[in-house]
Amino acid sequence: MTNSNNQKTSMSDGVHPVFWWNIPCSGMIHVLKAFVETVDPAAMVVTGTLSRSRKAMGWDDQGSLFPHHIVLRDTEWDEKGISFLNKYRDCLHIFNGITHPARMNRLIRYACDQRILFCNMSEAYANLQSGVPRIAKALYMQYILPWKTRPVAEKSLGVICLSGSSEAHFRQFRRLGFRKVWPFGYYTDEDPAFQYKRAEDGKIHILCPGLLEAYKGVDILIKALHQVRQEGYRNFLCHITGAGSQRPFLEALVGKCDLEDAVIFEGVLDAGQYKDLLSHIDVLVAPGRVEPWGIRVNEAVQRGNVVLVSDGIGAAELIKESGGGAVFKSADSRDLARKLCLFLSDERRYLKAKSDNLTFKEQISCEYQSRVLSRMIAQLAEMPHES
Secondary structure, eight states, X not given: OOOOTTOOOOGGGTOOEEEEESSOOTTTHHHHHHIXXXXXXXXXXXXXXXXXXXXXXXXXXXXXXXXXXXXXXXXXXXXXXXXXXXXXXXXXXXXXXXXXXXXXXXXXXXXHHTTOOEEXXXXXXXXXXXXXXXXXXXXXXXXXXXXXXXXXXXXSSOEEETTOSOHHHHHHHHHTTOSOEEEOOOOOOOOTTOOOOOOTTOOEEEEEOSOOSGGGTHHHHHHHHHHHHHTXXXXXXXXXXXXXXXXXXXXXXXXXXXXXXXXXXXXXXXHHHHHHHHTTOOEEEEOOSSBSOOHHHHHHHHHTOEEEEETTBTTHHHHHHHOSEEEEOXXXXXXXXXXHHHHHHOHHHHHHHHHHHHHHGGGGSHHHHHHHHHHHHHHHHHSOOOO
């Protein structure tokens, strides 16, 4: 395929995407698999192997997951990556990253130098730090990051934002030098064999999964549950999973709020234990102060849970669309308590929210979102570019 300057190309003209993904992330790899299987059989997916930290979290590195999935070991990225770029230089290369990780950035820079057609897929940059590190990162994001990203952004056709459709995120990417921004997220399919069974105690079981770190906002949930108790509601039991540096503080907070009989710290569960717990969960709470997305929200929607999510989380837009729960103001325990009370006090509202999420399930399936992604890529491929 040969193009003169500023000529437009499209997938129908033979421009097929090559997705470069750092690891086989469970929140994206199955969307890319569906893309290859149902949208464009000529598309390819290149990933690295799972990191040690991901394996320690229970992720299973299964190698190549489908015929067009190429796995590069850490030592292979430079030589084989550049060889692959040259071999498929007439494709549209979609890089999961901009300046990080270093191995991805080296390939992006090579694509820039060789005028290989590419765009980026990236989360919006978030500041999850606290104290002095938060100030340092804020300064980095304001003054250094634009300087680092602009050489790439000026050559890129655009960026697919993996943090949803927030206008604040769009403005951030424009400040970083990208001319076009498209909204997307992370998507996965819940196990079709999943079956819900109401807990024998008759209570509404609440789940808060993830890390026990400040940015995850678990303290906000505990304070909200204390306020819910003060309103007279005792028909719930909250399960908090995961580990982190805040666990001692959070356990002490539960004691201070007199919630020992209402909150269980489950710790890190293996896959079987987690599956058993999910089978009787009714409500998922995602109280993070700020998070780029939040794949647990997707999973809860697909299970038919009621979902209460902070507006600081990218995936909050799913609940705004589905109507299957509520969005509360980030870091506002009183707002979360009010939203919890709505569902603890009104069974019809609670049942409707569960039903609304199950109805919305298809729209966040991997196959559905692979078609959404294909429309974005078609628009990207139609954009004027220099050969």
